[in-house]
Amino acid sequence: MYELMMKDVRSAFATGKTRTYEWRISQLKAIMRCLQENSDKINEVLFKDLHKHSLESVVMEANMCVSEAIDCINNLKDWMKPEKVSKPALYMMDTAYIQSEPYGVALIIGAWNYPIQLTLLPLIGAIAAGNCVVLKPSEVSAASAQFLQDYLPKYVDNDCIKVVNGAVPETTALLKEKFDFIMYTGNSFVARIVMEAASKHLTPVLLELGGKSPAYVDKGTDMEVVARRLCWGKFANAGQTCVAPDYVMCQKDMQDELIKNLKATIEAFYTADPKSSDSFGRIVNEKHFQRVQKLKKGAEVAVGGGDVEEEKYIAPTVLRDVKLTDPVMQDEIFGPLLPIMPVQDHAEAIKIINDRDKPLSLYVFSNNKSLIQEFRLGTSSGAFLVNDTVVHGGLNTLPFGGVGNSGMGRYHGKHSFDSFSHQKAVLEKSLALDSVNQLRYPPYSDTKLGW
Numbered sequence: 001m002y003e004l005m006m007k008d009v010r011s012a013f014a015t016g017k018t019r020t021y022e023w024r025i026s027q028l029k030a031i032m033r034c035l036q037e038n039s040d041k042i043n044e045v046l047f048k049d050l051h052k053h054s055l056e057s058v059v060m061e062a063n064m065c066v067s068e069a070i071d072c073i074n075n076l077k078d079w080m081k082p083e084k085v086s087k088p089a090l091y092m093m094d095t096a097y098i099q100s101e102p103y104g105v106a107l108i109i110g111a112w113n114y115p116i117q118l119t120l121l122p123l124i125g126a127i128a129a130g131n132c133v134v135l136k137p138s139e140v141s142a143a144s145a146q147f148l149q150d151y152l153p154k155y156v157d158n159d160c161i162k163v164v165n166g167a168v169p170e171t172t173a174l175l176k177e178k179f180d181f182i183m184y185t186g187n188s189f190v191a192r193i194v195m196e197a198a199s200k201h202l203t204p205v206l207l208e209l210g211g212k213s214p215a216y217v218d219k220g221t222d223m224e225v226v227a228r229r230l231c232w233g234k235f236a237n238a239g240q241t242c243v244a245p246d247y248v249m250c251q252k253d254m255q256d257e258l259i260k261n262l263k264a265t266i267e268a269f270y271t272a273d274p275k276s277s278d279s280f281g282r283i284v285n286e287k288h289f290q291r292v293q294k295l296k297k298g299a300e301v302a303v304g305g306g307d308v309e310e311e312k313y314i315a316p317t318v319l320r321d322v323k324l325t326d327p328v329m330q331d332e333i334f335g336p337l338l339p340i341m342p343v344q345d346h347a348e349a350i351k352i353i354n355d356r357d358k359p360l361s362l363y364v365f366s367n368n369k370s371l372i373q374e375f376r377l378g379t380s381s382g383a384f385l386v387n388d389t390v391v392h393g394g395l396n397t398l399p400f401g402g403v404g405n406s407g408m409g410r411y412h413g414k415h416s417f418d419s420f421s422h423q424k425a426v427l428e429k430s431l432a433l434d435s436v437n438q439l440r441y442p443p444y445s446d447t448k449l450g451w
């Protein structure tokens with residue numbers, strides 16, 4: 001189905017133009033122009049897909065991509081330079097370095113929850129590293145996917161960057177082709193399909209997945225601030241954020257106080273009727289609306305109610321006295337439900353985290369340095385944040401990625417450049433002074449070993 005396109009894009013890579021500094025810069029600038037000249041259209045499609053407020057669309061989607069492109073443009077010369085490595089005396093006369101080179105043709109499969117950011121940020125990294133790219137936006141966010149297909153080709157080099165729209169059959173057909181690198185953002189079920197397809201060609205993969213990112217709230221923290229940071233991370237994009245705090249653990253006697261503050265924050269953010277607030281998003285489609293509803297079954301609602309199916313509206317919801325066995329604790333929520341699960345103490349919270357799949361992020365709210373250290377060194381997660389949620393994704397000097405079930409590999413900033421590049425080992429020697437090599441040439445003898 002895509003043989004012809006692959007042939008074209010392979011010959012475009014073979015011309016060598018994507019390896020040049022000039023081509024990479026021109027494409028990064030082209031993406032920036034596409035974002036800047038069409039900002040209204042981007043806000044419009046994100047509103048259509050997810051009811052995103054333009055502030056969220058600008059800050060968490062378009063501007064993030066523009067900043068990433070600027071960062072690449074500013075640093076690309078340095079990143080492309082050979083990186084010298086240290087050498088022992090035996091290699092004293094030689095030059096040894098790492099040369100980053102593009103893999104070739106990369107496939108990027110995007111997700112729907114941040115449909116602009118999660119396709120263009122990887123694209124920026126892949127281009128900075130000098131690859132040709134086949135970009136497959138998620139069909140779930142249809143308006144954004146259409147935008148990318150209609151607008152991106154007006155700006156970028158169409159021989160080297162292809163946008164393919166479609167759903168499972170199209171993705172399945174794409175995955176039959178041989179790529180040199182595949183990046184997939186989405187769930188761990190599809191990630192297995194991607195990895196299996198990649199294994200047929202021994203293609204390296206970068207998998208950005210999800211899971212249940214826990215938060216722990218310690219005693220003695222400023223509950224007003226904690227509630228604001230939890231609510232912002234959880235309810236932005238109606239909870240459809242891969243690094244949203246999935247559930248909150250705290251000691252039982254803190255639960256009422258925490259809920260009181262969460263309720264006040266929800267009202268301050270979205271009014272007493274969040275449905276009427278244009279700052280609050282919607283669930284992407286009916287299937288996901290029903291999925292999130294099922295997770296609520298049997299739970300005690302402390303804040304929330306008034307969901308409207310026809311509008312795919314689920315109120316910002318807080319669930320209290322949640323237990324590990326409840327439906328809401330079985331799968332990633334990916335919607336605006338915030339379960340509070342009381343625990344004995346932080347040691348129990350650490351045990352719960354370690355008994356489950358490794359999360360994409362772990363959030364600890366505390367002023368106690370030794371408790372923070374216990375979490376940091378005693379657990380494993382893609383990222384670890386103290387006293388905030390989600391914002392690590394905006395600091396591109398930090399690698400962004402999961403571990404175990406939450407993903408493999410990392411990207412953002414220089415980390416993207418490294419991930420989309422093969423680090424080639426280079427050793428340059430002179431043909432002179434070969435006498436020093438006599439020891440390693442046959443015929444071997446004990447005398448040569450110095451015995």
Ligand code: NAD
Pocket residue numbers: 109110111112113114118136137138139140166167168171172185186187188190193207208209210211241242243332334360401402407
């Ligand atoms: P999704 O189902 O839209 O999948 C994403 C892509 O996979 C789409 O392009 C789709 O066409 C393709 N796809 C779906 N089913 C397929 C199949 N059977 N075979 C081949 N391709 C297929 O995405 P989703 O799972 O609904 O996204 C939500 C998940 O993504 C959550 O778990 C979330 O945490 C995770 N996520 C992770 C990150 C991150 O950066 N780590 C970011 C966003 C979302």
